[in-house]
Amino acid sequence: MSTTAKVYTLEEVAKHNSKDDCWLIIGGKVYDVTKFLEDHPGGDDVLLSSTAKDATDDFEDVGHSTTARAMMDEYLLGEIDTSTIPARTKYVPPKQPHYNQDKTPEFIIKILQFLVPLAILGLAVAVRIYTKSESA
Numbered sequence: 284m285s286t287t288a289k290v291y292t293l294e295e296v297a298k299h300n301s302k303d304d305c306w307l308i309i310g311g312k313v314y315d316v317t318k319f320l321e322d323h324p325g326g327d328d329v330l331l332s333s334t335a336k337d338a339t340d341d342f343e344d345v346g347h348s349t350t351a352r353a354m355m356d357e358y359l360l361g362e363i364d365t366s367t368i369p370a371r372t373k374y375v376p377p378k379q380p381h382y383n384q385d386k387t388p389e390f391i392i393k394i395l396q397f398l399v400p401l402a403i404l405g406l407a408v409a410v411r412i413y414t415k416s417e418s419a
C-alpha cells in the first residue's frame with residue numbers, strides 16, 4: 284500500500300453524493316461507501332444526507348461500534364484537505380430590536396419622562412388649591 288494517501292478537496296468529494304456514487308468525509312478521511320449503502324444497518328438515506336460535508340459529527344453522534352469502525356478501512360479512498368472544509372459558523376444572536384423604534388429623539392423622551400409626572404403633580408396641586416378656595 285502506498286504511504287502517501289490521496290488528498291481530496293471538499294468540492295471534489297461533494298460531487299459524489301448519489302446512490303450510485305457516494306463518498307463520505309469522516310475523521311479527516313474520505314470513504315467511498317457506494318457499495319455499502321444497501322448493507323448499512325442505519326440505512327442509505329442517512330449516509331446520503333451526510334455527503335458533501337464533514338460527516339464526522341453525524342458518524343460519532345450515532346456511537347458506532349468498534350466493528351463499524353473496523354469496516355471503514357475497506358472503503359477508504361484517501362484524506363480530505365481540511366482547509367477546504369468551511370469552519371463552523373459561530374452562533375450570532377439576533378440583534379435585539381431597539382426599544383425606540385419610532386425614531387423619536389432620545390432626549391425628547393427623556394424630557395417627557397421628567398415633565399409628564401411633574402405636570403400631573405402640578406395639576407393635582409392646582410386642583411387642590413382651586414377646590415380649597417372654592418369651599419372656603
Ligand code: HEM
Pocket residue numbers: 307309314316323324325326329330333338341342345346347348349350351352354355358
Ligand atoms: C463508512 C462509514 C460507516 C460505516 C462503516 C457504518 C457502519 C455502521 C454499522 C456497522 C452499524 C451497526 C451498528 C454498529 O455496529 O455501530 C451502523 C449503524 C448506524 N449508522 Fe453507520 N456507518 C457509517 C457511517 C454512518 C454515517 C455517516 C451515519 C450518519 C448519520 C451513520 C448512521 C448510522 C445509524 C443511524 C445507524 C443505526 C443505529 C441504530 O439504529 O442503532 N452511519 N453503521
